[in-house]
Amino acid sequence: MTLTDLHLLSAAEAARWIGSGKISSEALVSACLRQIGEREEAVRAFSFLDPEHALGAARAADAERLEGMPIGPLHGVPVGIKDILDTADMPTERGSPLCAGRMPNADASVVARLRAAGAIILGKTVTTEFAFFGPGKTRNPHDPARTPGGSSSGSAAAVGADMLPIAIGSQTNGSTIRPAAFCGVLGYKPTRGLISRHGMLTLSPTLDHVGCFARSLEDLALLGEVLSGFDARDAATLRTARLPLLQTLAAEPPLPPRFAFVKTPHWQRTDADTQSAWRELCERLGPQVEELELFPSALEAWHWHQTIMEAEMALHLDREFATGAAHMTSVLRQLIERGRQLRAFDYQYALSRIEPMYASFAELFEQSFDAILTPAALGAAPRGLEATGDPAFCTLWTLCGMPALSLPLLETAEGLPLGVQIVGPRLGDAKLLRTARWLAGMMAAQ
Amino acid sequence: MTLTDLHLLSAAEAARWIGSGKISSEALVSACLRQIGEREEAVRAFSFLDPEHALGAARAADAERLEGMPIGPLHGVPVGIKDILDTADMPTERGSPLCAGRMPNADASVVARLRAAGAIILGKTVTTEFAFFGPGKTRNPHDPARTPGGSSSGSAAAVGADMLPIAIGSQTNGSTIRPAAFCGVLGYKPTRGLISRHGMLTLSPTLDHVGCFARSLEDLALLGEVLSGFDARDAATLRTARLPLLQTLAAEPPLPPRFAFVKTPHWQRTDADTQSAWRELCERLGPQVEELELFPSALEAWHWHQTIMEAEMALHLDREFATGAAHMTSVLRQLIERGRQLRAFDYQYALSRIEPMYASFAELFEQSFDAILTPAALGAAPRGLEATGDPAFCTLWTLCGMPALSLPLLETAEGLPLGVQIVGPRLGDAKLLRTARWLAGMMAAQ
Numbered sequence: 030m031t032l033t034d035l036h037l038l039s040a041a042e043a044a045r046w047i048g049s050g051k052i053s054s055e056a057l058v059s060a061c062l063r064q065i066g067e068r069e070e071a072v073r074a075f076s077f078l079d080p081e082h083a084l085g086a087a088r089a090a091d092a093e094r095l096e097g098m099p100i101g102p103l104h105g106v107p108v109g110i111k112d113i114l115d116t117a118d119m120p121t122e123r124g125s126p127l128c129a130g131r132m133p134n135a136d137a138s139v140v141a142r143l144r145a146a147g148a149i150i151l152g153k154t155v156t157t158e159f160a161f162f163g164p165g166k167t168r169n170p171h172d173p174a175r176t177p178g179g180s181s182s183g184s185a186a187a188v189g190a191d192m193l194p195i196a197i198g199s200q201t202n203g204s205t206i207r208p209a210a211f212c213g214v215l216g217y218k219p220t221r222g223l224i225s226r227h228g229m230l231t232l233s234p235t236l237d238h239v240g241c242f243a244r245s246l247e248d249l250a251l252l253g254e255v256l257s258g259f260d261a262r263d264a265a266t267l268r269t270a271r272l273p274l275l276q277t278l279a280a281e282p283p284l285p286p287r288f289a290f291v292k293t294p295h296w297q298r299t300d301a302d303t304q305s306a307w308r309e310l311c312e313r314l315g316p317q318v319e320e321l322e323l324f325p326s327a328l329e330a331w332h333w334h335q336t337i338m339e340a341e342m343a344l345h346l347d348r349e350f351a352t353g354a355a356h357m358t359s360v361l362r363q364l365i366e367r368g369r370q371l372r373a374f375d376y377q378y379a380l381s382r383i384e385p386m387y388a389s390f391a392e393l394f395e396q397s398f399d400a401i402l403t404p405a406a407l408g409a410a411p412r413g414l415e416a417t418g419d420p421a422f423c424t425l426w427t428l429c430g431m432p433a434l435s436l437p438l439l440e441t442a443e444g445l446p447l448g449v450q451i452v453g454p455r456l457g458d459a460k461l462l463r464t465a466r467w468l469a470g471m472m473a474a475q
Numbered sequence: 476m477t478l479t480d481l482h483l484l485s486a487a488e489a490a491r492w493i494g495s496g497k498i499s500s501e502a503l504v505s506a507c508l509r510q511i512g513e514r515e516e517a518v519r520a521f522s523f524l525d526p527e528h529a530l531g532a533a534r535a536a537d538a539e540r541l542e543g544m545p546i547g548p549l550h551g552v553p554v555g556i557k558d559i560l561d562t563a564d565m566p567t568e569r570g571s572p573l574c575a576g577r578m579p580n581a582d583a584s585v586v587a588r589l590r591a592a593g594a595i596i597l598g599k600t601v602t603t604e605f606a607f608f609g610p611g612k613t614r615n616p617h618d619p620a621r622t623p624g625g626s627s628s629g630s631a632a633a634v635g636a637d638m639l640p641i642a643i644g645s646q647t648n649g650s651t652i653r654p655a656a657f658c659g660v661l662g663y664k665p666t667r668g669l670i671s672r673h674g675m676l677t678l679s680p681t682l683d684h685v686g687c688f689a690r691s692l693e694d695l696a697l698l699g700e701v702l703s704g705f706d707a708r709d710a711a712t713l714r715t716a717r718l719p720l721l722q723t724l725a726a727e728p729p730l731p732p733r734f735a736f737v738k739t740p741h742w743q744r745t746d747a748d749t750q751s752a753w754r755e756l757c758e759r760l761g762p763q764v765e766e767l768e769l770f771p772s773a774l775e776a777w778h779w780h781q782t783i784m785e786a787e788m789a790l791h792l793d794r795e796f797a798t799g800a801a802h803m804t805s806v807l808r809q810l811i812e813r814g815r816q817l818r819a820f821d822y823q824y825a826l827s828r829i830e831p832m833y834a835s836f837a838e839l840f841e842q843s844f845d846a847i848l849t850p851a852a853l854g855a856a857p858r859g860l861e862a863t864g865d866p867a868f869c870t871l872w873t874l875c876g877m878p879a880l881s882l883p884l885l886e887t888a889e890g891l892p893l894g895v896q897i898v899g900p901r902l903g904d905a906k907l908l909r910t911a912r913w914l915a916g917m918m919a920a921q
Contacts, residue, residue: 268714336819340819340820340823341823343819343820344819344820344823344824344827347820368819368820369818369820370818371818371819371820372815372816372817372818372819373786373789373790373814373817373818373819373821373822373823374786374789374790374793374814374815374817375819376819376822376823377786377787377790377819377822378790381790
């Protein structure tokens with residue numbers, strides 16, 4: 030590893046090296062900025078970047094360490110922040126001209142936790158319009174003619190282009206898992222309620238999650254530990270005991286994990302590359318995987334998700350809609366118009382189905398399986414930049430608030446990444462990371 | 476106090492006497508049954524009563540005490556349960572022919588807690604149709620030509636007719652405070668989330684509260700302590716520390732309390748008796764009371780409450796409506812029909828206004844007042860049994876989840892009870908009880 034390759038370090042490794050004095054934060058941030066300089070014109074991952082500000086923060090982090098001040102688990106490590114999470118020192122423009130020039134007056138809880146852990150907020154990454162479907166300027170780092178996915182387009186692409194070791198995104202439907210898969214990086218949507226959404230744009234209080242991107246499972250575990258915790262300013266956060274993500278990830282599974290392969294009703298829409306890659310994956314897993322048919326109520330999940338998302342987005346984007354509908358894409362405007370017409374009855378009914386449906390999944394995990402396997406998307410990143418792909422393979426797990434990871438373990442015939450999505454029971458994040466490590470190890474071994 | 480007068484004991488006093496062996500539970504329950512025998516034909520408070528079952532439970536409680544078993548704070552004390560709270564050993568018919576013969580298979584959490592405290596579930600008390608406006612058979616114990624109020628008609632009337640020292644009801648709008656006022660007893664709607672609603676008919680998860688009736692503040696404090704506590708089966712219950720209701724009630728206020736007299740927009744609908752009684756009350760309080768005009772957002776509260784209640788009732792009574800609308804009163808059917816048409820947008824908007832509105836009340840309590848004073852109802856119990864009176868003076872506090880008490884401190888020229896409603900900040904239940912005791916003492920002294 031040379032000084033110019035430092036941008037390839039994982040966040041955990043970089044933090045260890047910075048902590049021991051082997052490298053400086055300034056050197057690491059410089060290497061990342063150099064990589065950004067090389068790739069940003071093609072990838073366009075950032076909506077805001079002030080290299081001098083980032084270098085200043087890195088130098089300050091180095092000085093703190095030399096002064097013997099206590100340092101956190103991400104001390105001096107740069108991170109990218111999706112531009113729907115407020116930053117007190119950088120604009121937060123939410124991918125909409127309606128928010129151009131918007132300067133929040135406080136950090137989002139996630140950003141505050143990252144700073145407290147010593148991280149350097151390197152810049153803001155591109156989001157689709159209000160984290161919905163209207164694409165931003167970002168391109169896929171593997172092929173600039175393809176979408177990076179969305180809505181966390183810039184965070185996924187920046188990590189995929191080795192500009193940053195880690196980045197933060199969000200997921201209301203498939204906005205972390207899908208771009209992670211398309212950009213060939215690891216994506217992690219934690220259990221609902223683990224990470225505070227305070228200071229993040231609200232689309233849907235029921236469905237919004239914070240998401241994480243990295244190139245190693247250890248980094249996802251580290252981010253999960255740094256970001257998790259009760260926050261009185263997000264009523265949905267859980268007062269749960271700290272999940273030992275790093276410790277569990279480092280351990281071996283007591284037995285080889287058992288997987289449920291869930292095709293969902295959207296399997297027939299997947300492409301040939303996806304279907305053949307999954308045939309191969311299931312063959313490799315042999316008796317450790319079993320195909321699982323969804324129970325009938327789960328088949329309604331996509332409809333319930335849509336009802337909840339549209340109804341809640343209509344309320345939470347009401348001010349923008351009332352005053353600035355002309356500055357919205359038609360896809361967003363139409364969603365809000367649909368959402369405004371939904372009945373309270375149907376909205377409440379959809380909400381009321383989540384827990385009974387999840388109870389059936391919880392029982393499956395309790396009795397039969399360690400994790401669910403399912404594609405992260407219909408296929409590789411689609412060609413074109415006018416859309417960000419289909420989130421259908423993420424909807425069910427987002428609705429249930431279950432933890433999900435996308436692992437770049439498969440690829441198409443032409444070498445584009447395909448994500449394997451692995452899903453666990455609520456609060457099973459630690460074991461899910463361990464199971465993912467086992468799966469990645471098994472795939473690497475053969 | 477003779478053996479035949481034991482039904483006049485407070486629950487706390489009765490529990491002390493039973494605990495010390497001064498009286499038996501059987502004697503107490505017998506006295507209550509005797510009073511019920513005398514008054515029930517006129518008052519009609521009970522929907523279910525099995526005297527032998529109650530006496531059997533009383534004898535068992537006496538035997539337990541004599542065997543030296545540990546006894547709870549309500550050991551051997553009879554209590555009435557509104558017929559929307561499930562009892563495993565008695566029918567729970569919810570005031571509707573659609574539920575005739577319904578036998579729950581488990582106790583409501585409240586009932587289980589009462590039994591664990593040693594209480595004798597004496598019988599089920601009359602509720603209006605599904606705890607909404609369709610009246611039951613109960614009559615006002617002060618005048619059988621007048622309504623007892625609703626929806627907790629039987630619980631209020633049974634305590635008002637000295638049939639029972641304490642009874643349990645509910646409140647979604649004004650269903651505890653209003654009948655308490657009409658029947659001349661104490662009513663207590665605790666802070667939202669203190670008492671589990673598990674096993675109680677759900678009309679509106681946002682608005683439903685358990686309520687308590689008694690003839691002494693000590694009994695309300697005792698009930699509050701016995702019934703409060705987190706319950707995983709009611710997600711709205713709070714993980715708050717135990718509120719020291721009895722201890723605080725027994726203490727003197729450090730300073731004479733300061734009251735805000737809130738007329739609300741419904742003041743102009745109160746009758747002449749109410750207005751003159753309140754003029755006198757305010758004169759007595761002198762500088763300790765100040766009239767407080769509601770801030771503008773609070774004026775919307777009645778509309779928001781209606782939206783939430785109608786939308787949620789439409790969902791939660793959907794099965795009954797779908798299969799049995801013909802067996803519903805038209806007032807309930809029309810509510811459900813309205814609720815089914817409400818928009819998700821307006822429902823969510825109403826929900827979203829509760830916390831900002833409450834924040835203004837919280838600031839008032841923090842800075843200026845110990846309690847809010849306001850009528851419990853528009854006047855004394857109206858004549859006639861075809862309606863249960865107007866809950867308008869309860870709506871705002873129910874919507875905000877603030878604790879409220881009705882105190883029978885005023886009366887009309889012809890001697891009918893008028894309730895003084897006293898309201899505190901959320902979780903301020905203990906101090907509210909103490910303030911109520913101060914107010915009752917002040918009124919008794921003059």
